[in-house]
Amino acid sequence: MTFRQNMQGAKLVVKALEAEGVDTVFGYPGGAIMPLYDALLGSRLRHVLVRHEQAAALAADAYGRVTGRPGVCLATSGPGATNLITGIANAAMDSVPMVAITGQVASPLMGTDAFQEVDIYGISMPLVKHSFLPRNVDDLPRVISEAFTIARSGRPGPVLIDLPKDIALQSTAEPLRWEPSRPDPMHRPEAKPLSQARDMIMRSRRPVLYVGGGIRIARACQELRAFANATGIPVVTTLQGIGAVSGNARLNLGMLGMHGTKAANYAVHDCDLLIAIGARFDDRVTGKLAEFAPEAKVIHIDGDPAEVGKLKAVDCSITGDIKVALNFLHVQPHINEWVETCLQNKIDYAWRYDAPGDFVYAPAFIRQLSNYAGDDTIIACDVGQHQMWVAQHYQFSTPEHHLSSGGLGTMGYGLPAAIGACLAKPEARVICVSGDGSIMMNIQELATIKRYSLPVKVVLFDNQRLGMVRQWQELFFQERYSEVDLSDNPDFAAVANAFGMPSMTVSNRLEVMPAIERLINDDGPLFVHVLIDPQANVWPLVPPGKCNAQMMEAKVI
């Protein structure tokens, strides 16, 4: 495409974004990025004004997860830019494609401690996949194109463009030609390790598929399911892998790790072959690493060679295109006895929803919601106990419908993520599941929901505590509770109403089904405030430093 002569840098950026197929950008204006905001007027881009830059980055993150295309966020220099940082880190940790554009003070002022100047190029360096600081207006088309190429290629991630104000105001001296981005294709895996993997699978008697977020990134659900069905190997998933196989699939043993199912953790502990696919042996998954899958040989299939052998030695590494690899591995090992053991564990340790007491039981609420909501529902979680209950009890049919801050564990992700998801996939029902700690971290985004009339639903589980921290203080700090009491929370239903959002409060079990019916049937937004037991814990729990087979459970009263 051609950019005409005398086009201003800011206009050129907007045109280049349009050429990249961007339709939505999340942001907040300010001094140094004013040229870009001026150029947005009359463009095809839909700008979503959030109420804090962190929400712009987190909404762009969710947009990227749902669509697979880079989410775009804008902020001004200084505090605007630093406020993006948490969202950029969130995208980096969960390998989400993102392009963040920050305004910067004019080039002659850079390095002089100018008003709202901060070295965001330097600050963001450990977090981004790459970053650009354009010094010439003629570089801008190339920079935008490269930024999108890098964000989308290989293992996706965030890319930052720090745009000095004078460059945004400069005009091109002559017409510029540039091609929009084309992501580099993943290389084909080598033949030798693929053959080795086939042999290892055939020889195994107790294999397990350990599936992570790499399946969502590679959009390889179909290939994974075909591989699992062809081989008959049981599947366990990480938090980011949830939905890669259907929640109710026969061979799905559930999530593994710290709050994983007993069936999943026992399967991994007892397996003789662990096939890791798009997973990175995170500490929340492995527990005590030395005792993770202690008897297993390991095959690691991943798009990123740097993940192979990073934490766990592998016997066979396959890097490159996950889809190609999975399609090559359709063999039929003799594992009937093992599969029966795994499936029996799944029955023996199935979730129970008959919790004693009168409080609303959050896991039961989530399971009921899952039963009634259907496949066209996206759940955007915050971080904490409710996040683990969603992971455990909601049955997802695809990973793009489960938005959860895994690597970074960003409290405050839920509301912005719901906004990003709602704009990325307007036909889906979007429900933010949050806690009374998390929701306050980005509560201002209720204003964004109102501004754009988004039909976002919120389910707020309120235990008047920082529940996960409280649970750890109870279990591992001798019940010495430090700064976890939130009993002076605001009246959340009234807060929602103040932002123009209808609300209801659920305080006993009889009120659960009417609330779920409204969550399913109401067309507009709805805020459901659910009071739960302040003492409720997430079970099972692998204590820190322990092996995954040593799960703590609820005391039976």
Place this chain on the structure above:
Amino acid sequence: MKFTLRVQMNNTEGVLERVLGRLRQRNFNICSLAADSSKCNSFMSARITVESERPMESALKQIGKLYDVTEVQLSEHETNNGYQHYEPAKTLEVCVSV
């Protein structure tokens, strides 16, 4: 263990900072550094000695992932019998950028 990397990179703004930052972030302590840019100023090469308990392969892979790094090689590493030198430098794993 101590080992020395040779890194070739495009001489873009802050590229050396990126390489050094990545090493530090991944627990490779930098012991010595020599770097120079090409006459045309388009490229930069660096010889970096680091110390770490982490495997050498990890440093190579992590540096190899940086977009502006065009080549990273191991040139020597400390063994029980002194230093093992590699001439020409040994490429343990060539990672493709992005």
